[in-house]
Amino acid sequence: MRYVLLLLLGLTLIGCASNDEKDAIAADSGEQEIYDRAQGQLRSSNFDSAIRSLQALESRYPFGKYAEQAQLELIYAHYQAYEREAAVEAADRFIRLHPGHPNVDYAYYMKGLSAYNVNTDFFDRFLPTDAAERDINPAKEAFAEFNQLVTRFPDSPYAPDARARMVYLRNVLARHEIIVANYYFRRGAYMAAVNRGRYVVEHFQRTPAVPDGLAVMAQGYILLGMNDLAQDTIDVLARNFPDYPNLDEDGNFDSVYTLDGLQRNWLNKLTFGLFFPPEPPQFDTRRMYAE
Known part of the structure; x- marks a missing residue:
């Protein structure tokens, strides 16, 4: 095996040397x-x-x-x-x-x-x-x-293609903010998540990430106990994106944590909250609202 590797290495070096000689430019060119x-x-x-x-x-x-x-x-x-x-x-x-x-x-x-x-x-x-x-x-x-x-x-x-790429890049930058907000939810940094969601809503309007930005804000406010701000945000979400997956038919926010408190699954209830805790909220509806 060692000899095979040495042979291959030798052939590679010979090939490189041959290419260098072939690509060499004469001094009088x-x-x-x-x-x-x-x-x-x-x-x-x-x-x-x-x-x-x-x-x-x-x-x-x-x-x-x-x-x-x-x-x-x-x-x-x-x-x-x-x-x-x-x-x-x-x-x-x-x-x-x-x-x-x-x-x-x-x-x-x-x-x-x-x-x-x-x-x-x-x-x-x-x-x-x-x-x-x-x-x-x-x-x-x-x-x-x-x-x-x-x-x-x-x-x-080149301007038309550049503009199209700018639209794509804005969507990427906005989605990145939502990904970071979802990470903050897992870490329990709720205000940091809210700030990311708000940044999307304020700076990346007309991108598919805006509804998730509003949902992030609503969920973050709920977890921080800021129910009035949460309800205001939910109202904006329901008015602009009534088909958002985390809204029920009446426009109420349906997530792991709602204004009514933690929504525990039946396994978590059966074990008195000791096992199978609800997953941290995560928001990603890019396919639903992709342009």
């Missing part, structure tokens, strides 16, 4: 030759080699006719090679060096795409996860970048 080489590598999705060619083109011919185009295509190559941080850096550099370039909107667009995907890799395409449960900072950064694009270049061909 002209600007057009290097550029054409990079284009062929991009077309064949050989992005690692394309990155090396584009970097060589820019370093050897920094004032050549393809220098700026090479910088733009380097952003794309880094993005496609799953080097998202490098893509963000390349986009930042292009924006800084060429703020008035006719294609600078593309740099903003790619920076937004790269910022959002900075913590993802190739395997995330096949093992999808809930975006709202991941680190939310990249989503915030991406939203800010797309917002710059649509604000500065409203007529850009």
Whole structure:
């Protein structure tokens, strides 16, 4: 087994060495030759080699006719090679060096795409996860970048897609707040949960998370003994989302904890509250109210 592994390692090293030799750019290569080489590598999705060619083109011919185009295509190559941080850096550099370039909107667009995907890799395409449960900072950064694009270049061909992505990102950010609120319920931090719900209602209007935000507030107020605020919130929930799952036919709040107190299951009652306690309240109706 050891010899097999050594053989495979040797073949891998030989393959890498062969690729390096194949990708090596002759010292006397002209600007057009290097550029054409990079284009062929991009077309064949050989992005690692394309990155090396584009970097060589820019370093050897920094004032050549393809220098700026090479910088733009380097952003794309880094993005496609799953080097998202490098893509963000390349986009930042292009924006800084060429703020008035006719294609600078593309740099903003790619920076937004790269910022959002900075913590993802190739395997995330096949093992999808809930975006709202991941680190939310990249989503915030991406939203800010797309917002710059649509604000500065409203007529850009990339603006429609950027706006659509902003809608998606707002939904992700709002859902994240609900996920955190549900966590706070499990931890018994009821005021913290209320604050998360209120933040959704105040800052993420017209997102599918708003009804859950109201439910979080109502449940939190009930657990804090603030029944008047709870009833006011329930009234708002019933008026705007009468079909919400935690409302009965009369608009009363139906959850683990209601204005009438803890709703214990029959097993918990049978064991005099010693076993099978009710689960902490959790709210997630995103599929029901998804746009």
